[in-house]
Amino acid sequence: MEYWNKRFSGKGKIWGIEPSKTAIYALKLFKNYDIKKILIPGSGYGRHTKFFSLNNYEVTGIEISEIGLNIAKELDSKSKLMLGSVLDMPFNDEMYDAIFCYNLLHLLLKNERALFIEKCYSQLRDNGFIFFSVFSEQEERFGKGTKIEENTFESKPYRPTHYFTKEDILKHFNAFSVIETNIIEEKENHGDLGLHTHKFRYIFAKK
Ligand SMILES: C[S@@+](CC[C@H](N)C(=O)[O-])C[C@H]1O[C@@H](n2cnc3c(N)ncnc32)[C@H](O)[C@@H]1O
Numbered sequence: 199m200e201y202w203n204k205r206f207s208g209k210g211k212i213w214g215i216e217p218s219k220t221a222i223y224a225l226k227l228f229k230n231y232d233i234k235k236i237l238i239p240g241s242g243y244g245r246h247t248k249f250f251s252l253n254n255y256e257v258t259g260i261e262i263s264e265i266g267l268n269i270a271k272e273l274d275s276k277s278k279l280m281l282g283s284v285l286d287m288p289f290n291d292e293m294y295d296a297i298f299c300y301n302l303l304h305l306l307l308k309n310e311r312a313l314f315i316e317k318c319y320s321q322l323r324d325n326g327f328i329f330f331s332v333f334s335e336q337e338e339r340f341g342k343g344t345k346i347e348e349n350t351f352e353s354k355p356y357r358p359t360h361y362f363t364k365e366d367i368l369k370h371f372n373a374f375s376v377i378e379t380n381i382i383e384e385k386e387n388h389g390d391l392g393l394h395t396h397k398f399r400y401i402f403a404k405k
Contacts, residue, residue, distance in 0.1 A: 200356070202262065203263045207265045211269065213386060215248075215273060217249035218384055219383075220300060220398060221246050221300060222249075223382065224298055224329040225253055227377075228255075228329070231295075231296075231327060232295070233255065233295040235256045235293075236256070236294060236295065236297070237260070237294040237296075237297045237298075238250070238257060238258070239260045239299050239318070240299060240300070240305075241266075241267075242263075243269035244266075244277070245273070246298065257278070258294070259280065260280050260281075260284055260289065262282065262284075264281055285310055287314075287317040288320070288321055295323060296322075296328065296329065297318050299318070299328070299330045301332065303360075304333040307350065307358065307360075311360070315373075324405060325404060328371070328374060329401070330367075330371075333361050333396070333398065334381055334398060336381060337397055338394075346358045367379060368401075371401055371403050374403035375403060375404045376401060376402075379400065379401040384398055
């Protein structure tokens with residue numbers, strides 16, 4: 199929480215207010231199905247809750263950083279935004295048609311990842327969908343920093359990152375029926391790194 203509060207208080211809307219290429223791709227997939235209610239765990243300062251809300255979905259975001267959440271409330275007045283840790287879900291008794299989770303799962307350690315995925319499964323209606331993106335082993339930072347767990351490195355201080363191989367992501371989501379999984383390249387331009395390209399792994403699957 200402290201790490202993200204610091205990041206959002208210093209640089210505010212770090213990744214800009216436009217949706218990521220990944221979210222635009224997820225929307226394209228979601229449009230093929232009967233999806234109305236979306237849960238966005240780790241919703242940050244709201245660029246993706248806003249994007250899905252503007253596309254006429256009923257959106258709920260959960261965010262651990264109060265500073266991030268307050269920026270989100272200014273950016274996005276349509277979505278329902280809640281403060282809390284995804285590890286303490288559920289925060290209501292709603293069932294969602296889909297869960298969109300952008301780059302949060304890789305920030306959790308092994309037991310937390312399993313718990314979080316279980317909690318997502320329970321908040322999804324039968325035949326509901328998940329779209330998760332995570333750091334892959336093809337990221338430039340893979341293997342850098344102190345090793346904390348298998349394929350998990352503290353490549354930035356106080357921010358362990360788990361890097362997912364294809365086999366690993368399939369194992370994490372083995373309770374779901376996988377529709378597709380692949381690498382998506384996402385360009386970002388922020389901080390000391392300047393313009394750089396991430397190689398995220400995404401998974402789109404059905405309960
Ligand atoms: C890489 S950022 C992505 C933010 C947002 N999805 C976006 O793309 O703009 C990860 C987000 O997850 C949040 N987060 C990290 N751990 C969390 C937890 N346990 N519960 C809820 N949010 C968490 C962080 O505060 C941060 O906003």
